[in-house]
Amino acid sequence: MREMDSFDRVVEHLCRRKLQAGITELENYLLTYPQLTGLDKLSAIKVDYELMAEYWKRGAKDPEREQVYNQLLHRLYMLTMDLKTTQLYRSNSFWSYVYQRPRKNSMEWGLTDARNKLEEFVSDLAMLDLDPEHVRKVKKDELYAKHQEFMSAFYDYILTSSMWSESVAGQYVDILTSPTIDSNDQQLLVSAITLSALKVFDVNKMLSLLNVYRKSTDMRVKQRALVGWALTIDNDKKALYPEMQQALIEVCADETACQELTELQMQLFFCKNTENDQRKIHDEIMPDIMNNGRIKMTQKGLVEMDEDTLEDILHPEAAELDMEKMEQSVTRMANMQKQGSDIYFSGFSQMKRFPFFNELSNWLMPFYANHPAISAIWNNEKGRKFLHTMMKMGAFCDGDKYSFVLAFDQVLSRLPEQMVRMVENGEAAPMPLGGMVDDSEQKTPAYVRRMYLQDLYRFFRLNPMRNEFCNPFDNSQNYLFFQHSLFASTALQERFLEVVSFLVKRQQVTDASRVLGNYPKEKDYQYCMLKAHILQLKKMRDPFSEKSWFEMALAMKPNDKKAMVGLARSLYSMSLYDKALEVYKQLLIDSPESKSYLLNAAICMVNLRQSEEALKELFKLNYLYPQDMVVVHVLAWALTLESRYEEALKLYGQLVVQEQPFSDNFLNYGYCLWFTGNIPEAIKAFRRYLEMEENDVAKLEKAFLESEQDILAQHQISDGEIQMMLDAVTA
Structure with missing residues (x-):
């Protein structure tokens, strides 16, 4: 527009x-x-x-x-x-509706009045204890219903509020840190401010979230505020609002804040990676769990169900194998969850179509049993213990808890009566697929933050109106806040390389480069190593730069094995085999039995046409590791160069019948056959090489006319013969 x-x-x-x-x-x-x-x-x-x-x-x-x-x-x-x-x-019709709804009937939204209503709710709840029990329940339901309606409107009002002044921001901070206001209300309002500031950057909304994080004594409010201000920082506005810099310097002076920001950055990565994790669960883990219908999960672990079948008699070992595979799959899923993966996203994504989620505020509503939409279900005697146990044990975010309760109400009548009775009688307990989460862990800031991030992720991925909002998970300017130069002048810079290392290990090259580019300190050893590794991971490799960074690392930390190995690889990729060999020989002084160093040194020797010397090490490696086909491949090529064709052909016989042979196996096999005069078989081998290289004839020509030209010349193969071989292979 x-x-x-x-x-x-x-x-x-x-x-x-x-x-x-x-x-x-x-x-x-x-x-x-x-x-x-x-x-x-x-x-x-x-x-x-x-x-x-x-x-x-x-x-x-x-x-x-x-x-x-x-x-x-x-x-x-x-x-x-x-x-x-x-x-x-x-x-915009959607935003027009959201804007008008809390303002209909000329409703006033003075913050003093709003605060009074929030505080009255808390005091009215406390006063219910004075009423008889039969009266208390009716009043309680009415009170929660009325308050829920008010909070939903207040949420929409904040979401569509205009730019805040410092005075307004201060009043909101007072409301969100007051001990006289319900924590659930404060958490919900923090989320409304976050969405509003993501839609349009407002420095006073962002700073209000930061101040709530610093001042609140409620851990759940505090963690929502942390997520809010970290995601709503706008680095592009730093010249317009220089006060952001000072605020970040002050908050990052706290070691706990730096630790939580670092954890948050890593947790945001796991959120972004949710869809990849879901594919892994769907394709690799769930089939093993679902296919083993004879096994059930209880609080004591996996238990085989008694089924006297013919299959059990004929194949008694199958049950044990099924149990083992299922245990491995469940353990794998539990480990993914512990590392930070959102293992329930796919399963619960289909449960966000209840009318409950038509209300914007409900997507980020803290879970509480008295919510008018679920209180009747929660207090239903039938299945009550089953439901409460699942909610207590499972690592479900708030939105998924609401989904589970609503779905449970629909399927309760279809649950096997025996299952419900066993749970109600305490004979068995349901076990979430990700395993039970200890109550003490659920009270940690990291866990609370992770669950809230999962709620946010579901909102931005599943809400029908998600395109009307600014999705921080799709925008690196929001998600990757460690790249903001605003943090480069704070104590958080000490954590930059930790995050870079985390991203490098997960192959996130672009994001790792952005964070590393924000590192303001003098280049140190770890910086140089990470820079070199990032260059190695890039598809367009730059071995010259890699070499320089590894050399800088070695200058700071002489004889460091990691830097030496990296330098040797860079030298090898630059075809500087003699220098790479020197580095590997230095490494072998301290680790003379290292398989990796011995093999790489031998490969350098072969490329330097020192095959006779290389054979001494290769025979030794082949004896120690007879099943290692990489060793066999290098040994076969070294024997070929030494004209020991009969020995080489025996090894190629092993290589070309592998389940997944390398294309170079056939290239070198073709050379060996060619050198022995077996032209027809050599043509077949070269053709197989071309098939595996997607018929890249130029690649074969380069091998004949450049890479191995000296070897072909040593075996008296003329240029004319080379051309005839190319013609025969491509015919």
Whole structure:
């Protein structure tokens, strides 16, 4: 939309601190659309700017000039964003509905009144203890129903609120850190502020979340606030709002904050990787679990069900194998969960179609049994113990808990009566697939944060209106907050390399590069090693740069084995086999029996045409590791170069019948056959090589005319013969 482009251009000017250009851009837009309000506010900003500029031109000294300039930048930014959202609420039916709903009937949203209602709810709940039990339940249900309606409206109001002033932000911080307000309400409001600040950056909303994180004594509120301010930082606005820098310096001075931010960055990666984890569970883990219907899970572990079948008689070992495979699959899933994977996403994604989730606030509503939508189900005597046990034991996020309760109500009548009775009588307990989560673990900040992130992920992936929101998991500017230069001047920089290492191990090259590029300290050993490893992981490898970084690492840490191995690999990839061999020989001084060093040294010797010397080590390796086909491959090629064709052909006989042979097995086999004069079989071998290389004839030509040209010449194979072989192979 043209108007959105205009708003974005204004913001671009402001981020570059070009106030006059921003004023002109917005003025031209408002003059084009005179029906819009805002021209009077813009005129006030323009007058103030011109007045300040006039005094400046006269040479007047004003120590507060920079502060006034910043205030004008902020006023113009807030006006621009308010105009942008106003246009959105007018032109978009979804946002128009969300905006109008809490404001219907001229409902007032003064924060003093809102706070009073939040506090009255807590006091009214406490007063219920004075009523008789039969009266208490009715009043309690009415109170929760009324309060839920209020909170849903309050949520939508915050979500569509205009830009906040510092005063408004301060009032919200007071509400969200007050001990007289219910924790569930505070958690929900934190989520509303987060979504609002993700939609349109508002520094006061972001800083309010940061202040709630610093001041709150409620761990669940605190962790939601941490996620909120970390995801809503806008690094592009650092010149517009320099106060962000100081706030981050202060919060990161706390070691606990740095630790939690580091954990959060890693947890966000696991959230982003959810769909890959689901494919692994669906394709590799669940088949083993579902195919073993004879096995059930109880609190004491996996138990085989008694079934006197003919299969048991004929194959008694099958039951044991089934049990073992299922145990391995369940353990694997439990380990994935412990590492941070969202193992339940796929299963619960189909349970987000209940009317319950038509309400925006319910997607991020903390789970509480008195929610009007589930209280009757939760307190139903039938199946009650089963339901409560599952909710207590399973690592389910709040949204999945609501889904489970609603789904349980629909399937309760179809559950085997025997199963329900066994659970109710305490004879057995249901066991979630991911295993039981200890109560003490569920109370840790990391666990609380992980569950909340899973709720957020479901909102941004499954909500029917998800495209109307800014998804932080799809935007590296939100998800990868460790790349923000705002953090480079804080104590968090000490954790940068830890996150880079985490990402490198998981092959996240682009993200690892972004974080490493934000590392401000002088290049140290770990930095150099990570830089080199990132270059190795990139598809477009740069061995010269790799070599330089490994050499820098060695200069700081001489004789370091990891750096030496990396340097040797880089030298090898540059075809500097003689220098790579020198490094491997140094490594072998301290580790003379290392299979890896011995084999790589032998490969360098073979490439240097020192095959006779290489054979001494290769025979030894082949004796120690007869099943290692890489050793066999190198040994066969070295024997070929030494014209020991009969021995080489025996080894090629092993190589080409492997289940998954290398294409080079057939290339070298073809050479050996060619050198012995067996041209027909050599042609067949080269053709098989081409098939495995997707008929890349240029690759075969390069091998004949460049890579192995000297070897062919040593065996008196002329250029004409080479061309005839190429013609025969490609015929």
